[in-house]
Every structure is written in structure tokens, then in C-alpha cells.
Amino acid sequence: GAGVSQSPSNKVTEKGKDVELRCDPISGHTALYWYRQSLGQGLEFLIYFQGNSAPDKSGLPSDRFSAERTGGSVSTLTIQRTQQEDSAVYLCASSLSFQSYEQYFGPGTRLTVT
Amino acid sequence: AQSVTQLDSHVSVSEGTPVLLRCNYSSSYSPSLFWYVQHPNKGLQLLLKYTSAATLVKGINGFEAEFKKSETSFHLTKPSAHMSDAAEYFCVVSEGTGRRALTFGSGTRLQVQP
Numbered sequence: 203g204a205g206v207s208q209s210p211s212n213k214v215t216e217k218g219k220d221v222e223l224r225c226d227p228i229s230g231h232t233a234l235y236w237y238r239q240s241l242g243q244g245l246e247f248l249i250y251f252q253g254n255s256a257p258d259k260s261g262l263p264s265d266r267f268s269a270e271r272t273g274g275s276v277s278t279l280t281i282q283r284t285q286q287e288d289s290a291v292y293l294c295a296s297s298l299s300f301q302s303y304e305q306y307f308g309p310g311t312r313l314t315v316t
Numbered sequence: 317a318q319s320v321t322q323l324d325s326h327v328s329v330s331e332g333t334p335v336l337l338r339c340n341y342s343s344s345y346s347p348s349l350f351w352y353v354q355h356p357n358k359g360l361q362l363l364l365k366y367t368s369a370a371t372l373v374k375g376i377n378g379f380e381a382e383f384k385k386s387e388t389s390f391h392l393t394k395p396s397a398h399m400s401d402a403a404e405y406f407c408v409v410s411e412g413t414g415r416r417a418l419t420f421g422s423g424t425r426l427q428v429q430p
Contacts, residue, residue, distance in 0.1 A: 205359075206359075235417060235418075237418075237420075244420060244421075244422050244423065245406065245420035245423075246420070247417040247418065247419070250417055258417070261417070293359075293360065295360075303348050303350075303365055303367050303410060304362060304365065305362075305418065306362075307352075307359045307360040307361075308359060309358070309359040310359065
């Protein structure tokens with residue numbers, strides 16, 4: 203079946219511009235996670251959605267980062283006023299529910315801020 | 317708080333020889349532990365998981381890992397390396413409560429020599 207999909211696969215933007223990254227989780231998965239993979243920081247958790255509950259934003263590095271999940275499915279991660287240190291691969295993962303241990307990862311979006 | 321330490325950033329083996337990737341964890345609760353693999357330009361793939369059942373866990377592609385609570389270790393092994401095993405491997409911990417966000421180790425790059 204279809205896995206987690208992310209778009210775009212690559213994004214180059216100028217410093218100071220806003221970007222939106224999209225994640226389509228596996229159908230029926232109620233839990234959705236965003237992670238960031240960068241050279242300096244490794245893989246780090248950003249934000250978590252479970253059903254209609256308030257998201258866990260504890261991993262977001264600054265208030266320039268926000269995310270939403272519409273209709274319990276597709277999620278968008280928005281970075282405002284991008285900085286060069288935002289350059290990284292942004293990974294989305296989904297799981298059947300928050301009680302499920304197994305997370306399925308998308309291919310990621312490579313963001314480059316020039 | 318939970319954390320994971322991968323003891324080697326880079327491991328090189330010859331094809332057909334055993335593989336050992338070392339991982340130590342720290343967790344306040346009963347942890348769930350995972351190994352993920354990331355091939356170049358590919359998404360993260362779950363190799364195996366430990367969730368408080370059998371301490372010796374078998375995964376895909378001939379990999380296995382043993383959970384040793386007394387040593388707080390979860391080393392990944394394979395009896396015989398194959399060229400296709402060359403990739404980045406991540407040891408990951410998730411605490412047994414809450415949102416199940418994953419905490420990743422810094423990764424071990426496995427090189428397989430012909």
C-alpha cells in the first residue's frame with residue numbers, strides 16, 4: 203500500500219522567506235510526527251499530532267516554526283522568515299495510534315536556505 | 317529523560333564477516349528500543365524493535381539485537397555482512413508513556429568492503 207509521502211522533495215529558498223512542507227500520512231494512521239535531520243544536530247523530534255488532541259510542540263526550535271494537521275490527515279509544517287540554520291532534511295512519520303511503537307517515515311524534504 | 321549513545325560513528329567490515337553496532341541507552345521508564353536503517357537518499361526503515369517481550373529480537377535482513385537491562389545496551393549484530401548492508405544505522409529509544417516521540421542516536425555509518 204501507499205506509504206508516507208512528502209512534498210516537495212527538495213526546496214531551495216532565500217533567507218527570510220517563508221516555506222511550507224507537506225506530509226501525507228498512511229491512510230488510517232492517527233499519529234503524525236515531524237522530525238528534522240541536520241548535520242549539526244542529528245535527528246530531532248519537532249512536533250506530534252494525535253487525532254484531535256492538541257499537538258505536542260515541545261520540539262519546535264523557535265516560534266518561527268508551526269504546523270497544522272487538517273482533518274486528521276495531511277499535515278503542513280511552516281517555517282517563517284527562514285534562516286540558514288534551518289537547512290536540513292525534514293522527515294514526517296506516521297503510526298497507527300499514539301500507542302503504536304512503529305513509526306513509518308516518509309522520504310523527507312531537503313530544505314536549503316541560501 | 318531518555319537518551320541514546322551510539323559508540324561508533326563509523327564501522328568498516330569485510331563482506332561475509334560479522335557486524336556489531338553498539339548502542340547504550342538511558343531512560344527513566346521502561347524503554348522501547350529500535351534500530352532504523354537509512355540507505356543513501358532513501359527514507360528511514362525500521363530494522364527491528366524491542367518492546368518488553370523477548371530480549372533477543374530478530375529483524376529484517378538477518379539482523380538481530382539483544383536487550384541487556386543490566387548493561388543498558390541494545391547492540392545490533394549480523395553474522396555475515398553483505399554489500400547491500402552499507403548504510404547509516406540509528407539506535408532509537410522511546411519511553412513507554414506519552415507521545416512515543418523517538419529519540420535518535422547520532423548514527424553509525426557501516427561500510428562493507430568487498
